[in-house]
Amino acid sequence: MRRAVLSTIVSVCAVMLTVQAQQPQTVLQGVYAENQARRGQTIYKAQCALCHGEMLEGRLGPPLTGDEFVSDFAKQPLSELFGKIRNTMPQDNPGKLTPEETADILAYILQAGKFPAGRAELRADEAALKQITWPANAAQPKTASTPSPASSFPPAGNLAQVMRGILFPNSNIIFTVQTHDPAEKRTTPEGAALAGGFNWTIWGSDIYSGWDLVDYAAVALAESAPLMLTPGRRCENGKPVPVNDPEWLKFTEELAEAGRAAYKASQTRNQETVSDISGVIAEACLHCHQVYRDKPGRGRDPVDPSNRANRCTK
Ligand code: HEC
Numbered sequence: 001m002r003r004a005v006l007s008t009i010v011s012v013c014a015v016m017l018t019v020q021a022q023q024p025q026t027v028l029q030g031v032y033a034e035n036q037a038r039r040g041q042t043i044y045k046a047q048c049a050l051c052h053g054e055m056l057e058g059r060l061g062p063p064l065t066g067d068e069f070v071s072d073f074a075k076q077p078l079s080e081l082f083g084k085i086r087n088t089m090p091q092d093n094p095g096k097l098t099p100e101e102t103a104d105i106l107a108y109i110l111q112a113g114k115f116p117a118g119r120a121e122l123r124a125d126e127a128a129l130k131q132i133t134w135p136a137n138a139a140q141p142k143t144a145s146t147p148s149p150a151s152s153f154p155p156a157g158n159l160a161q162v163m164r165g166i167l168f169p170n171s172n173i174i175f176t177v178q179t180h181d182p183a184e185k186r187t188t189p190e191g192a193a194l195a196g197g198f199n200w201t202i203w204g205s206d207i208y209s210g211w212d213l214v215d216y217a218a219v220a221l222a223e224s225a226p227l228m229l230t231p232g233r234r235c236e237n238g239k240p241v242p243v244n245d246p247e248w249l250k251f252t253e254e255l256a257e258a259g260r261a262a263y264k265a266s267q268t269r270n271q272e273t274v275s276d277i278s279g280v281i282a283e284a285c286l287h288c289h290q291v292y293r294d295k296p297g298r299g300r301d302p303v304d305p306s307n308r309a310n311r312c313t314k
């Protein structure tokens, strides 16, 4: 206990010293060293290139170079990009990069972005990284579209995250009506769920009745349709969501209609009526996925059998 307190005090002092020593800088001022970027490149090739491409051009994951990428991170200090990598990457095995390795990769990313090298190495130190910002014009994507009311609500996540966060759980609620009557008594009281540890999906589920939940899931699906068209949203691989593609629009309308139909069905409080409508939901998802997500015939790529690199294109 005492040791923990002591080491906290020590590290707080260290942080204060660093803050004093570190002047605010931008990435144009040579914030990393050449040989550090070389080390970073080696780690990048081994752990990141598979998903982000040999030239950082994007593959299963988004590009790590170019205006789009820079403008995403340029609104915040360099510590944000550091944290994103350190905490969430490599996506298939996050948390195993050391702070130093993360700083090396960051140096390489800066070098690839044509930001100049300097003499000192970029330090793996949160407070120091917080002092480094981007040039003011870097936060503007060069391809900025004309402002519309919708651009005040920029996307918070990529398309796959919207799918997994909204469409997946809500369609599953409706699909479950095929096997469970929403009016039936609950079989998992709160206590039982807790006994097995905190249950994220069951928590709070007894606040609304079973049929209410089906209503809300149907509404959520219908209302999620405009999210398919949010300007500026990208797919997980960095490709823009094809919001101007007439076929994409058609599938978006199909999703909205399926959601509205499910709501109407749920309002009958008839299990069979809702079971019948699940097929309509599933079809709406499938039709779009067949064209934009699941690519038959392209599954032979040995590096990317999931075809994630090809998603969001026709
Ligand atoms: C298994 C595939 C995979 C690997 C390996 C991987 N990434 Fe990613 N990365 C992704 C995906 C998918 C995203 C988009 C989702 C997200 O932002 O979390 C992403 C996002 C990022 C982002 C945010 C980009 C943006 O524009 O928002 C950075 C930075 C990044 N990765 C860096 C790295 C680095 C550095 C490594 C190697 C240490 C790495 N990634 C390894 C798949 C991967």
Ligand code: HEC
Pocket: 158, 159, 160, 161, 163, 164, 167, 168, 171, 221, 228, 234, 235, 236, 237, 248, 251, 252, 255, 281, 284, 285, 286, 288, 289, 292, 293, 311, 312
């Ligand atoms: C308008 C087109 C469209 C519609 C409609 C649509 N999807 Fe998607 N979905 C996509 C695309 C494209 C992706 C890939 C997104 C990415 O890579 O960022 C995707 C990805 C997903 C994923 C993530 C898969 C993974 O790799 O983890 C899930 C889950 C998903 N969709 C569920 C659904 C469900 C459920 C529905 C119907 C209620 C639905 N989607 C309707 C286009 C659509």
